[in-house]
Amino acid sequence: MSPARLRALCAGIVIALAMAGAPRSAWAQGGLDAQRQAELEGVGIEEHLGKTIPMDATFTDSTGKTVRLGDYFNQGKPVIVNFVYYECPMLCTLSLNGTSDVLKQLEFTPGDQFNLVTISFNHKEDAELAAGKKASYIKELGKPEAADGWHFLVGDEQNIRKATEATGFMFKWVPEQEQYAHGAALFVMTPDGRFSQTLKGIAYDAKTLRLALVEASGGKIGSVSEQLLMYCFSYDPDTGRYGPAAIKIMRLGGAMTVVVLALTILAYRLNEKRRLRKSNRNHAQPDAA
Incomplete structure (x- = not known):
């Protein structure tokens, strides 16, 4: 990470930690005044796990083409969705930088093992702005082939609200600040x-x-060991990481115990049969004269 990016990250870390889904009480405890609390009312990220994104929501991509969200799904690969606005002075830049940084560490590539869809929630932004932002981050990523799988979209207010409400991404315009209050997240x-x-x-x-x-x-990407790991681990939203799933581990341990016991019994029976056959052959042989 470059020094400039590190400084930007440090400058925005307090904002990001709070905005990325922290409860309103946390803001109050931080000493924010009543006006600021009012500005952040209704801002945050709700968990909508299991729900479906509106496939018919219509946007414009960075080439000016009209697209539907459904165009990026049903291709046999997972999709990452994130919401930013391209002229955001702080948090969105940090979020996109964080996305670019993690993609550099990931062996998977957008467009290959998954699709990545970045959507502006500012309805005043246009495709030209999206194209500039895409070009900048594809260059920063250092993977030209990722351009086929990392999509930057803009849209009208109705379709933006349709997508963000389904996602649980809550934001609002703050006139006094002349910018949006919002959180940051990757939706897998x-x-x-x-x-x-x-x-x-x-x-x-x-x-x-x-x-x-x-x-x-659903196990369509990743190694066999990772798929086995997924059986024994589950995502903990409190820590933001995967941890051991006790019940699954016990089930797996129980199943392995049954298998080992069955193999032991089978080996015992096979040995017993061999012993009996050998004993029968010995009894059947006539005594030497």
């Missing part, structure tokens, strides 16, 4: 458009994101 979705995991914040752990994609894919 199944190939058919259901919400699988929500990774909140502006910095994302590569291992956590990879496992989230493996889980959302």
